[in-house]
Amino acid sequence: MHDADLERSQFVERLxxxxxxxxxxxxxxxxxxxxxxxxxxxTNLDLWAKADEYDPDQPFLRWAYRFAYYRILVHRKAQVxxxxxxxxxxxxxxxxxxxxxxxxxxERLQALGECLERLSTQQRxxxxxxxxxxxxxxxxxxxxxxxxxxxxxxFYRIRQGLLRCIRFRxxxxxx
Amino acid sequence: MQTxxxxxxxxxxxxxxxxxxxxxxxxxNAMFDENPQWLEKYVDQCDAxxxxxxxxxxxxxxxQIESIELPxxxxxxxxxxxxxxxxxxxxxxxxxxxxxxxxxxxxxxxTTKLIATVNLIATxxxxxxxxxxxxxxxxxxxxxxxxGTIAASxxxxxxxLDSGVVVACEAPFELELVDPMRxxxxxxxxxxxxxxxxKGFAIDTRDSWLVDQGxxxxxxxxxxxxTSVFVFxxxxxxxxxxxxxxxxxxxxxxxxxxxMMVNExxxxxxxxxxxxxxxxxxxxxxxxxxxxxxxxxxxxxxxxYYEVVPRGFAEDVMAFVDRPYEWNGIxxxxxxxxxxxxxxxxTFIDDRHASTIRITLTIMEPVDLFVFLxxxxxxxxxxxxxxxxxGEKIGLDEKPTEFYxxxxxxxxxxxxxxxxxxxxxxxxxxxxxxxxxxxxxxSSGRGGGRRSMYGIAARRLPVDASVAP
Numbered sequence: 001m002h003d004a005d006l007e008r009s010q011f012v013e014r015l016x017x018x019x020x021x022x023x024x025x026x027x028x029x030x031x032x033x034x035x036x037x038x039x040x041x042x043t044n045l046d047l048w049a050k051a052d053e054y055d056p057d058q059p060f061l062r063w064a065y066r067f068a069y070y071r072i073l074v075h076r077k078a079q080v081x082x083x084x085x086x087x088x089x090x091x092x093x094x095x096x097x098x099x100x101x102x103x104x105x106x107e108r109l110q111a112l113g114e115c116l117e118r119l120s121t122q123q124r125x126x127x128x129x130x131x132x133x134x135x136x137x138x139x140x141x142x143x144x145x146x147x148x149x150x151x152x153x154x155f156y157r158i159r160q161g162l163l164r165c166i167r168f169r170x171x172x173x174x175x
Numbered sequence: 176m177q178t179x180x181x182x183x184x185x186x187x188x189x190x191x192x193x194x195x196x197x198x199x200x201x202x203x204n205a206m207f208d209e210n211p212q213w214l215e216k217y218v219d220q221c222d223a224x225x226x227x228x229x230x231x232x233x234x235x236x237x238x239q240i241e242s243i244e245l246p247x248x249x250x251x252x253x254x255x256x257x258x259x260x261x262x263x264x265x266x267x268x269x270x271x272x273x274x275x276x277x278x279x280x281x282x283x284x285x286t287t288k289l290i291a292t293v294n295l296i297a298t299x300x301x302x303x304x305x306x307x308x309x310x311x312x313x314x315x316x317x318x319x320x321x322x323g324t325i326a327a328s329x330x331x332x333x334x335x336l337d338s339g340v341v342v343a344c345e346a347p348f349e350l351e352l353v354d355p356m357r358x359x360x361x362x363x364x365x366x367x368x369x370x371x372x373x374k375g376f377a378i379d380t381r382d383s384w385l386v387d388q389g390x391x392x393x394x395x396x397x398x399x400x401x402t403s404v405f406v407f408x409x410x411x412x413x414x415x416x417x418x419x420x421x422x423x424x425x426x427x428x429x430x431x432x433x434x435m436m437v438n439e440x441x442x443x444x445x446x447x448x449x450x451x452x453x454x455x456x457x458x459x460x461x462x463x464x465x466x467x468x469x470x471x472x473x474x475x476x477x478x479x480y481y482e483v484v485p486r487g488f489a490e491d492v493m494a495f496v497d498r499p500y501e502w503n504g505i506x507x508x509x510x511x512x513x514x515x516x517x518x519x520x521x522t523f524i525d526d527r528h529a530s531t532i533r534i535t536l537t538i539m540e541p542v543d544l545f546v547f548l549x550x551x552x553x554x555x556x557x558x559x560x561x562x563x564x565x566g567e568k569i570g571l572d573e574k575p576t577e578f579y580x581x582x583x584x585x586x587x588x589x590x591x592x593x594x595x596x597x598x599x600x601x602x603x604x605x606x607x608x609x610x611x612x613x614x615x616x617x618s619s620g621r622g623g624g625r626r627s628m629y630g631i632a633a634r635r636l637p638v639d640a641s642v643a644p
Contacts, residue, residue: 016295016319024225028218031200032190084197090207090214097218106316112226113301131231132339132370137188149177149185156184159223160216166226 011051014060015044021061021105022068025098029072029091039075043068062099069095107170115165123158130155179206183213191224229317230300295319296355297336305330305346324351326361331455338373342366345455353379360402364395366455369409383435386412388426393448393457403445403459405432405480415442430496430523431478446470450484457482465518465633467537472529482521488514488632490588494571495524495628502547502630504589505570505596514545514569514599519632527615527628534612540635541605546612547630550596557613562600571595571627595627603636 022043027036046067047054054063069091076085086094101108116124129135129143137148144151177185186202189195206213297320307314308326320334326349333343338355348363359379369376369387378385378394382402385394390409396402404413406427414424415435425442427433432445446469451458464485482496490510494500504510526532527549538544546562547569548554554564570593574585586592604610615629 013318017315017317019319020225020229020317024221024229027191027225028221031203032193032195034193036193084200084204086200087204087207090204093211093214094218097215097222108226109230109317110301112230116230127227127231131227134232136192148188149181152185152188153181156180156187156220159220159227162227163219163223166223 010056011054015047015064018061018064021098022064025065025094026068026072028098029069029086029094030075031086033079035075035079039068039071042071042074046071061105065095065099104170108166111166111169112162114169115162118165119158119162126151126154126158183216187217187220187224191221294321295337296322297334297352299332300335300341301331301333301343303331305332308347308349320352322352322354324349324361326350336373336376338376339370340373340376341368343455360394360396362396362398364393364455364458366393366407366457367391382416384414384416388412392427393455395459401434401436403432403434405445405448405457406430407457413442425478427478430480432480433478444478445480447481447483450482450487465539465542465635466520466631467539468520468631469535469537470526471533471535472526472531479523481523483518484521485518486516488517488519491572491585492519493521494630496521498524499574499585500524500627501572501574501585503570503572503586503591503593505568505593506590509589510569511565511567511599513543513565513567513634514632517545517632517634519630522628522630524628527626530614532614534631536610536612536631536633538604538607538610538633540607542603542633542635544602544604544610545630545632545634546600546602547597547632548600548615549626549629550598552615552626554598554600555613555615557611558600561610562602565599565601567599569597569599571597597630605636 019040023036023040026039026043030036030039043064047064050067054060072091073088076088076091079085116127119127126140129140130137135143137151140146140151141148182202183206186195186199189199190203203213203217207217299314299316299318299320302314302316305327306329308328314320314325325334327344327346329346331343331345333341334352335341336352336355340355342358342365344350344363344365346363348365349361350363350365351359351361353359356373356375357377357379361381365378367376367378367387368391369389371389374387374389376387378387380394380396380402381400382396383404385392385404388410390411391407392409392411393405393407394402395405404411404427406429408429410429411427412424413427413433413435425433432448434443434445436443445459447467449458449460449464450456451463464483466483468481468483470481480496484492488502488510490503491501494502502510509515520536522534536544544562546558548558549571550568570590572586572592573594584592602610612629612631615626
């Protein structure tokens with residue numbers, strides 16, 4: 001394969017692999033806005049346009065977050081007069097958190113799989129209902145005879161526990 | 176009254192579900208302002224949520240670049256460098272569309288866009304020491320895959336198709352991803368777990384068509400020809416391919432298996448599989464186990480297979496191939512030490528009434544051979560003759576099923592929810608060889624005809640005990 005062709009191939013692969021982290025990055029900053037896909041699409045466009053400027057020896061995600069951050073600021077500016085949005089201080093703090101863990105995605109995903117196996121049957125059932133069967137808290141509440149607030153608190157604690165477990169495992173793996 | 180943490184948990188739930196209101200965002204801004212730890216917790220929650228979505232909801236959770244719209248300007252700037260398109264063309268289809276908009280009844284605005292479509296259909300969700308074969312898709316954990324060949328010479332990997340089907344493959348294997356609902360397995364072993372909404376998922380091999388009907392199953396496509404299919408849960412429709420004739424579709428249920436050969440246009444019984452401590456969890460290679468098992472009552476048309484579990488006897492292990500029942504210690508002392516870690520055979524509970532059954536065990540090394548007999552059945556003649564009652568007992572924990580409502584629930588650990596008591600019988604075999612076990616039907620015990628099938632286990636003799644005097 002020609003060098004330039006190989007580079008393009010690697011770029012496509014990295015852009016593809018970056019979609020989920022970019023989606024999480026933008027969603028977190030937009031606080032669940034329905035415009036996440038639009039901002040992601042704009043970010044992808046920018047990344048395609050600047051593909052030649054990407055240095056394959058550099059971490060792709062950190063480079064891509066720059067473009068996403070810019071697109072988020074543009075979006076925020078357009079929204080700020082009509083809708084409540086996070087302050088720039090919040091966005092900056094979120095950006096820093098994502099950059100700090102940008103290249104550990106694969107290890108984190110693998111650790112998540114191991115941590116899921118340690119959950120109780122009931123916790124796994126809740127996750128299956130929400131993430132695999134895509135049930136809303138409302139319908140889960142009806143089926144499990146509990147309130148949405150109680151379910152929200154349970155998911156909050158499950159996520160908290162999983163993240164602690166992931167960090168422990170990553171830390172363990174790093175020695 | 177709702178605590179601040181409960182309020183925060185509720186807002187986070189709204190945010191990740193995409194239904195947060197302005198009031199939610201205002202509340203979050205105020206909390207972040209009041210104490211930066213809330214911001215840390217917010218990012219933690221989002222972080223964990225999107226990881227979970229990535230892992231568990233591949234069909235919708237992973238955003239895809241299946242329709243990146245490239246403006247004319249971007250495309251034009253690339254036209255002088257055709258190389259960028261050559262890779263794109265490999266997995267990316269380029270289409271030109273004209274979008275025409277009507278504006279205020281007076282203006283026609285026409286723009287032309289190029290739409291690049293990357294057809295991504297699966298995600299690599301686990302890799303264990305994989306060495307990819309040359310010339311195929313090389314992927315990392317989390318990589319998204321396009322249709323095409325994927326092959327490895329070592330290791331195991333797990334792919335999650337966008338249909339929700341999870342496929343674990345063990346090298347060496349070669350398969351072609353056709354679309355999220357179809358795989359061509361050229362060679363190798365895999366285990367597929369198909370969620371209910373992906374019913375109809377199909378695997379094509381040289382010898383057979385397999386169409387899932389909501390299940391978990393294993394497939395072994397041999398390089399030399401021949402495909403074996405094992406159903407671990409649910410059901411699968413299989414059809415042998417034939418050069419000469421139309422073959423019938425067979426439906427396999429839990430605990431059933433078939434081997435198909437295209438050259439012979441045949442389907443034949445698979446007598447046993449061996450459980451493995453691996454991602455796939457099964458193998459047809461019995462060289463790692465002390466026992467090999469066969470019986471006399473099923474001809475080649477039978478679909479039932481025994482399962483041998485090397486070193487697997489422990490609390491809460493499955494007892495039978497055809498029921499979700501478990502072996503357990505009868506009290507908190509647990510299973511008798513002599514049985515822990517033994518090789519064991521999952522038999523068929525339905526054979527409890529087979530009056531002419533003869534199970535033949537091939538024993539590979541000197542062993543203590545154990546038979547577990549339901550307390551409700553009287554010991555049959557062959558057991559009294561060849562085995563001794565050790566005085567030890569173990570329990571069977573039964574789970575009610577649609578057709579067999581016995582038991583209450585599956586307990587966890589020893590002494591929890593034990594439904595039946597089994598006596599442990601032993602026979603010491605100083606030499607490798609063959610042993611025949613008979614039926615329990617016909618023997619009259621206190622159960623008035625109600626009893627379960629016996630269990631079988633073997634434990635290697637210590638070296639000094641295996642030396643003949």
